[in-house]
Amino acid sequence: MNFNFYEEFKSHSNEELIAIARQTDAYQTEAVAAAYQHLNEREVSENEILGITEAPQNYSGESSQGEQEDLLVPYLTDPAPQVSYKWINVLLCIIAFQFFYNLSTRLWYFFKYKLSFTLFFNLESLIIFIVFPVLFLMVLKRKKLAWFILFSIHLYTGLTICVTQGIAVAYGYVNNYSNLLVWAFAVVINTSYVIILWKEIVANTFSVSTPAKQKTAIIVAVATVLILLAKQ
Structure with missing residues (x-):
């Protein structure tokens, strides 16, 4: 039976889970995926996970087309590395x-x-x-x-x-x-x-x-x- 990272991470704080989610090279793919699952269940935003404090906006208060594409990158990119x-x-x-x-x-x-x-x-x-x-x-x-x-x-x-x-x-x-x-x-x-x-x-x-x-x-x-x- 494989190690159950999801159960192991239940007691981890948001900060600990974010640290795991950001260090994809240091942790197994299953561990990163489990950290993301807990963070999503705790409604931690993707920007907070990735360390993005604010989204760039133009003077009209709306994002330009190029900026909108940039904002979509975290959501279009798989946060976990390709599984082997x-x-x-x-x-x-x-x-x-x-x-x-x-x-x-x-x-x-x-x-x-x-x-x-x-x-x-x-x-x-x-x-x-x-x-x-x-x-x-x-x-x-x-x-x-x-x-x-x-x-x-x-x-x-x-x-x-x-x-x-x-x-x-x-x-x-x-x-x-x-x-x-x-x-x-x-x-x-x-x-x-x-x-x-x-x-x-x-x-x-x-x-x-x-x-x-x-x-x-x-x-x-x-x-x-x-x-x-x-x-x-």
Whole structure:
């Protein structure tokens, strides 16, 4: 269950709610929206929320056409930043796809080759049956740890595939090029994760700052190189 900002802000004063509504970069979208909802219910004017003390008028006591357009700006502009539900849903769909794809593949091999349960319930099965659902729930609840786990794993995996398969192709170690399509698909999945998670609106949803993103990317890239060198 998501955190209920509306219930939490019931005891907040108007000044506290206005401070939240003005700092859209410092608070989650749901928090800003809840603050606006309380302020509207308390009949706090939009000008007061935005800190506008008076509206400019001409000498006739009526606003000019240009000034009237300016006065409409606060009402025509959505006070809350664009919600990243779209990208969160994309992440959830990718995780769900990976889960069912891996599950169906393992079940197909299990029934086709009549594998034993010992071979079926191994480390890979643990990842499929436990890790994917846990990550799904963590993303659904906007957990910061979910961002770091997903970003690190998929950046590492994508870099590893590109380097190892690139070397294999360069030295002629790949005879069956149909396997390259599988690797290419894996690269697309991992790259999609990295691109989506790197988006500012997505990272902000998980409360991950830009310096934290950059530091994580550098650490993962360096770790990937060291691991690949150690395997040589």
